[in-house]
Amino acid sequence: AQSVTQPDIHITVSEGASLELRCNYSYGATPYLFWYVQSPGQGLQLLLKYFSGDTLVQGIKGFEAEFKRSQSSFNLRKPSVHWSDAAEYFCAVGPPSGGYQKVTFGTGTKLQVIP
Amino acid sequence: NAGVTQTPKFQVLKTGQSMTLQCAQDMNHNSMYWYRQDPGMGLRLIYYSASEGTTDKGEVPNGYNVSRLNKREFSLRLESAAPSQTSVYFCASRGGAGGQNIQYFGAGTRLSVL
Numbered sequence: 270a271q272s273v274t275q276p277d278i279h280i281t282v283s284e285g286a287s288l289e290l291r292c293n294y295s296y297g298a299t300p301y302l303f304w305y306v307q308s309p310g311q312g313l314q315l316l317l318k319y320f321s322g323d324t325l326v327q328g329i330k331g332f333e334a335e336f337k338r339s340q341s342s343f344n345l346r347k348p349s350v351h352w353s354d355a356a357e358y359f360c361a362v363g364p365p366s367g368g369y370q371k372v373t374f375g376t377g378t379k380l381q382v383i384p
Numbered sequence: 385n386a387g388v389t390q391t392p393k394f395q396v397l398k399t400g401q402s403m404t405l406q407c408a409q410d411m412n413h414n415s416m417y418w419y420r421q422d423p424g425m426g427l428r429l430i431y432y433s434a435s436e437g438t439t440d441k442g443e444v445p446n447g448y449n450v451s452r453l454n455k456r457e458f459s460l461r462l463e464s465a466a467p468s469q470t471s472v473y474f475c476a477s478r479g480g481a482g483g484q485n486i487q488y489f490g491a492g493t494r495l496s497v498l
Contacts, residue, residue, distance in 0.1 A: 278424070303486075312388075312474055312489035313427075359426060371442075372487060376426040 271296045273362050275375035282350050283383050290345040290378050292360030302343040303361040303372070304334055313359060319343065330354070355382045386410050390475050390490035397465040397497045405460040405493050407475030415478040416458035417442075417487065418450060420471040427474065433458055465497045 272295040282288055294300060301320055305313040317328025324336040334345045343360060357379045363372035391406045409416065414435045419427040419442075429442030433452040447469060449461045458477075462469055472494050476487040 273426075305489075310492075312491045313476075313487075314489070315486060318486065371429065371432075374427040376424055 271300065271362050271364070271371075271373050273360050273373050273375035275358075275360055275378050277378045278376070279379045279381065281381040281383060284352050285349050288345075288347045288350045288354070288380070290358050290360075290380070292343045292345065292375060293341050294343065294360070294362040295341065296362055296364070298364075299338070301363045301372075302334075302336060303363070304328065304332070304343075304345050305359045305361060305374075306330075307357045307359065307377075309356070316345070316358075350380075350382055352382045352384070355380055388475055388477055388488050388490035390473075390493050392493060393491065394494045395496070397462075397495065399466060399497060401465050402461065402463050403465065404462075405473055405475075405495075406457070407459060407490060408457045409475075409477040409488070410456065411477060411479055411488065412455070413477035413479035413488075414455070416452065417476040417478070418448070418458070418460045419474045419476065420444065420469075421474060421492075422471050430460065430473075465495075467497045469495065470497045471495060 274293045303318045304316040307313045316332050317326050319326050319336045327333050332347050357377045359377050360375040361372050388409045417432045418430040421427050428444050431450040433439045436455045439450050451459045472492045474492050475490045478487045
C-alpha cells in the first residue's frame, strides 16, 4: 500500500533563512508526487508536482522539490523564506495516470516563520 | 473562475441531526472526492466518485453517504451526526491535461457536532 511520511510535525525558521521540508514515500513503482500548501482557514493549493523527467521541479512561490528515487524522498525547499510562507504543507503520492487514482497525503508539516 | 465551491463554510449540529454538505466544480472534471481533515492525521478519503454515476468508499466511509448528482456536483450526507464527525471536510476534483493526477480543493466546511 502506498504511504507518505512527513517526519517533522512543526518547523520554525527565521525570515530569510532557507527551508527544507522532508517527505518520504512508499510505493511500488514511480509515483506521482505532490506538495500542497494550506493557509489557515483555507483549502489546499498545489505548490508543485513530479510526474516524470527532470527530478528537480519548480513550483509556485519560489519553492522547488527534488525527487530522489534511491531515498524514496521528495523534499521541498526554498532558499529564503518569507513571513507569508507560514502555513501547513502536505506531501502526497499517487499512482501514474489511468482511471481513478487514489492520492495519499502525509500528516502535514506546520511552518512557523519568525522575524 | 470559481474552481471547487463548498457550502456551507461552517456548521454546528447536535448529535443525531442530519445534514448535507454540497460541492460543485466548474472545471469539467470527471473525478470528485470527499476528505476529512483532523489534527495530526492529514487528509483521509471518505468517498470518491471516479465519474458521473459512480461512487466508491474511501478509507473512512462509516457514517456518511454520497451522491454524484451530475458531473458538477458531489454531495456528502451525514444521516445521524456524531461528535466523532467533528472535522473539517474538503471536497476536491481531479483533472488536468494528459490525464495528470492533479486535485483541486474547495475551501472546506468546518463542522462541529455537539
